[in-house]
Amino acid sequence: MGIKALGYVRIATAKVEAWDHFMTQVVGTMRGQSPAPDVATYRIDDRPFRFWVEKADADRLLVAAYEVGDAAELADLRETIAGLGREIVDGDAAQAAARGVAAFFATSDPAGNGLEFFCGDTRDDVAFVSPAGVSGFVTGDMGMGHAVFATPNFEEAHSFYKAIGFADTDIPRFRFSDDPADPGMGFAFMHAANGRHHSVAIAEMPVPPSACIHLMLEMKTQSDVGKCHDRMRLNKVPESASIGRHVNDQTFGFYMQTPSGFDIEIGSDPLVIDPANWTPTAHLQPSEWGHVWAWQKALEEQKLEEQQGESA
Template sequence: MGIRGLGYVVIETERPDEWDAYLTGIVGAMRGEGAPADARFYRIDDRCFRFWVQAGTSDRLVGAAYEVSDATELADLRAGIAAAGRPVRDGTAEEANARGVSGFFQTSDPAGNGLEFFHGNRAGDAPFVSPAGVTGFVTGDMGMGHAVFAAPNFDETHAFYERIGFRDTDVARYRFSDDPGDPGMGFTFMHADNGRHHSVALGDVPRPPSGCVHLMLEVKDQVDVGKCHDRMRQAKILQSASLGRHVNDQTFGFYMQTPSGFDLEIGCDPLVIDPATWVPTAHPRPSEWGHLWSWQLDPADQP
């Protein structure tokens, strides 16, 4: 039993028009067809959608949906999650059809972060074309990207993800000050059964109301990263972290705030691992260079 990768995300928002402008104009996603009446679909590749954005009374990530190979693996995973004491709700045939999947169920991790697991994928009706001119997003066998969640009950939540098939890629403790007494923040980066360095990561931090720390999308090259950074600045979107390169996954990119308060990382040129042979690493700092966070930036560095 293994997790193939991050398939799509479900977002609830009081700001659907802001999300529309953000995803199409800044990120470069394409509007999709066939969404339910209270939702909108957005594509970054040939899948019918990667972002499900539904109107609601809060702004949060409702769930990150991970793919498995087939119905048997989905049933085995469901049984294991239920045996671990987590609540499970099976999706109806109508809900599965709306998601473009053959079957799915909803659950949450021990920290309360929303999850879906599914099998089967439906392609969109038309080729993907970015309205912002992005040359392409890296998905396919690597999945949509990654999600980072807060897990104040860190050990319990980490054990849950290990139980369901994720494996450690990098186990880190980051310190953001020069104080020798700074305990730092624990993070675990975990891979699925593909070459992406991590498809989920956990931080030993309080869980935010937005239900997510950040999502990550990979574009094809540094030009796409740079042009997205320009669009962010021109639209006066809050920059959460400046351009930089990570130590552990080698991704070059930046972070910006979404209309729902969590961050979106746009990056390229990451390390690609062999999930079958990878030996977990432990890095003491997040970035080789750059990635000054919003509290470290001079106000003049913001749009």
């Protein structure tokens, strides 16, 4: 069956209280039970947690964890990844129980981005109640959302993800300037065995200290997204990109900065694909409209100041 979906993420932070406020009061997730000392968890559905946030001396995404069908598929994937030369650390029974899975192993992609793969996921009958009033998050067979990583060795990383079971959805090269000599930046948006447009994506750039570009969560309605945008503003969370709609996955949403420095995309109403019959695309721009990035705003403001200075 291949890789099913993104199951959970693990984050290290020196800003535990800031993360708790961000997750509950801004994003609107629900606190879960702590599986270990100095670990806080947050849920968005009937899984015991989707976010694992652990106390540390530095801030970074430790792991994006992906589910496979069963123990046999997990063993096959382990063999494939070992054959690609990546180091593997097998999880023990206690570690698996803390994660709410039957078995897992940890590894990394060729750029060093942390990954876990697991089987035997857990669900419960605890009702999701958002402390911020979010009507719900879209998960189910499509998993918790997606993760986007940076990789300077783009082709090697792209080949790795294809070899382990992800498939291409959209393979663009975006150009962020008007310079005709701009070579652009390679991206690979890749789907798992579900209808989400991409469960993982990689971008051709150096790996940031936070070890992540962004994570994405899908809310049930555009109203949920808009209210979250208001909470971002009222809580003075830095906006990374304004509300807009993407070309490739058609998601309506925005980006904001987490306490650990990477972004989280909050969206709704995306395109749902047929993973078995999808023909890869290569779009020329990331957004149909909106999504004005913070760096673009800064450049526009700088240019305006220069123009005003020249006319003074």
